[in-house]
Amino acid sequence: MQPEEFRAAAHELVDWIADFRARVPDLPVRSTVAPGQVRDALATAPPEQPQAFDDLLRDLSDVVVPGLTQVQHPGYFAWFPSNASLASVLGDLASSGLGALGITWQSAPALTEVEEVVTDWLRELTGLSDAWHGAIHDTASTGVLVAMLAARERASGLSETRGGLQAEPAPLVVYTSTQAHSSTPKAVLLAGFGRDNLRMIDVDPATFAMDVDALRRAMADDVAAGRRPAAVVASVGTTGTTAVDDVAAIVEAAREHGAWVHVDAAMAGSAMLLPECRWMLDGVEGADSLGWNPHKWMGTILDTSLLYVRDVEHLVRVMSTNPSYLRSAVDGEVTQYKDWGIPLGRRFRALKLWFHLRLDGAEAIRARLRRDLANAQWLREQAESEPGWQVVAPVPLQTVCLRHIPVVDGAPLEGEVLDEHTLAWCERVNATGRAFVTPAVIGGRWTVRVSIGAEATELADVEELWSLCRAAVVPA
Ligand SMILES: Cc1ncc(COP(=O)(O)O)c(C=O)c1O
Known part of the structure; x- marks a missing residue:
């Protein structure tokens, strides 16, 4: 590829990236592809001849994007924040x-x-x-x-x-x-x-x-x-x-x-x-x-x-x-x-x-981190004041670990039945495509971790997650 060809393709790619980032909030947070689906959708033979750049971009949109969990999504609360600021993308x-x-x-x-x-x-x-x-x-x-x-x-x-x-x-x-x-x-x-x-x-x-x-x-x-x-x-x-x-x-x-x-x-x-x-x-x-x-x-x-x-x-x-x-x-x-x-x-x-x-600039980064800390405290307060919910660990940073403990036949659920309930409501939240949270075993029992801190996540997104969680603990 010569510099002039690169210039044309790179402009197109940068436009594609900007459009992609703009539509991330409309995508399902957790990838819904089945194992092997991405592989099956791609040509098996290595290309002997140059292919059209547009074909490549189409595969990026149609095959690669659905094959990604959208960690830049405002509803991404899984594992830990994995932000990719666009300023740093330019540096890359x-x-x-x-x-x-x-x-x-x-x-x-x-x-x-x-x-x-x-x-x-x-x-x-x-x-x-x-x-x-x-x-x-x-x-x-x-x-x-x-x-x-x-x-x-x-x-x-x-x-x-x-x-x-x-x-x-x-x-x-x-x-x-x-x-x-x-x-x-x-x-x-x-x-x-x-x-x-x-x-x-x-x-x-x-x-x-x-x-x-x-x-x-x-x-x-x-x-x-x-x-x-x-x-x-x-x-x-x-x-x-x-x-x-x-x-x-x-x-x-x-x-x-x-x-x-x-x-x-x-x-x-x-x-x-x-x-x-x-x-x-x-x-x-x-x-x-x-x-x-x-x-x-x-x-x-x-x-x-x-x-x-x-x-x-x-x-x-x-x-x-x-x-x-x-x-x-x-x-x-x-x-x-x-x-x-x-x-x-x-x-x-x-x-x-x-x-x-x-x-x-550092000032904007600091403001975003403070926003996330405040949002985590907001979620902690909601869970602590809502009957049936437990905040499993202190919240010194941006992660809130939640458990919902329903009372069944006059007794709070415990043991493996509680674990089943936790994993079930976690999956119901994730299946909405609007948010993605990941469970982990903490103190011997499954817990749902809400790791706040995607660059795009505002208080309204945490509020939406909290609604999804409350709806999810009630089986359909
Ligand atoms: C506390 C801690 N240490 C280490 C790691 C590993 O980080 P890396 O993926 O950069 O190896 C993680 C990632 O989740 C972490 O949370």
């Missing part, structure tokens, strides 16, 4: 159009330095001190894996340069809570600690935050048994209920054993843009790494995940592909992001954040 387009290759500073100096600028901007906007240094990764899952690798190497005195973990005399142990996102156990296993050395610490039954006394006891037991606490992963905003672990207390407990502290704020990190929410990260300055996703609530399109560390020199020692592990991060004059994580080649992801912040 610019990134692809520039076709840059980020393997070293030299291969794309601007790619490196814009990333330094935007990670510094977000550090400032979230109230972190300048002791932190950030890089953009694809996801928080990658971020926690990088953190676990760094933790492993710190605890083992760079065992990778000898026999690796396999030659270590004492097992290294990692701690997180039972409410931690599955990416944490996954990272611990991939980093070679082994399931036997992963402790899922109990949580407070009311707040779902890690029980730090239980953490302390688990660490002491491990030390007594000849094992070494290597890392603790604290969650700020758990996936289930947005519970907030006490980072300061965890840092203090970890410090006694020299254990690394990683803070997983994948979803809740966006709230740190609001000074009134920063209490959730109290103590973070004593942690070693912090990951959060602008590609969730804040709204910079996937994949934009931030990983901040304090000791870049250590990270580079662990990750550097240069032969000498003794080489220090400050030896060179420039940042080599290839030595801050796993991949060698990097996309120009920083442009998404750069466009998003420059075109929308």
Whole structure:
């Protein structure tokens, strides 16, 4: 494709995207396609000859769009917000159009330095001190894996340069809570600690935050048994209920054993843009790494995940592909992001954040986050004041976990029958196509999570969801 052909097609595509975004509110929120339906609708043979751009656009409209759950829909309340602000979409387009290759500073100096600028901007906007240094990764899952690798190497005195973990005399142990996102156990296993050395610490039954006394006891037991606490992963905003672990207390407990502290704020990190929410990260300055996703609530399109560390020199020692592990991060004059994580080649992801912040501005983003927090409180108040409804967990952020408990034959429903009722009314809400909520097991019973925070969701949409929920608990 030549630049002039690209110009014509790209104009058409941009028009198509703008039209699509305008009609998202009229689409069903949850995709209704059956498994295999998209595949069956597409040609099976790879194209030998160029096809018409219009044919491609038609398939986008007719096959791809129905095959997507519309996470930009104002009635999207499932999993977690996955906003894709149009300003950041422009940055993504610019990134692809520039076709840059980020393997070293030299291969794309601007790619490196814009990333330094935007990670510094977000550090400032979230109230972190300048002791932190950030890089953009694809996801928080990658971020926690990088953190676990760094933790492993710190605890083992760079065992990778000898026999690796396999030659270590004492097992290294990692701690997180039972409410931690599955990416944490996954990272611990991939980093070679082994399931036997992963402790899922109990949580407070009311707040779902890690029980730090239980953490302390688990660490002491491990030390007594000849094992070494290597890392603790604290969650700020758990996936289930947005519970907030006490980072300061965890840092203090970890410090006694020299254990690394990683803070997983994948979803809740966006709230740190609001000074009134920063209490959730109290103590973070004593942690070693912090990951959060602008590609969730804040709204910079996937994949934009931030990983901040304090000791870049250590990270580079662990990750550097240069032969000498003794080489220090400050030896060179420039940042080599290839030595801050796993991949060698990097996309120009920083442009998404750069466009998003420059075109929308932090003030508008903060206003939207505050709107969502207020809408969550509105829904909590409705549920708390309506007989038969229960708000299952505190609502520190934008997620409200609901259960409806009908009274049948004079007794409130419980056990598996209650679970069946919950899953049934959840499905009735989703089947309307007007809203999409996802259930999760919380405290041993199914619960419907309402995760507020799509860019398009206004109070009227939350009001509509609440009406749908109330209608859905009464079987037709
Ligand atoms: C608390 C938490 N941590 C980690 C993740 C994983 O995020 P990612 O999809 O960026 O790997 C999620 C996603 O839901 C999450 O809620």
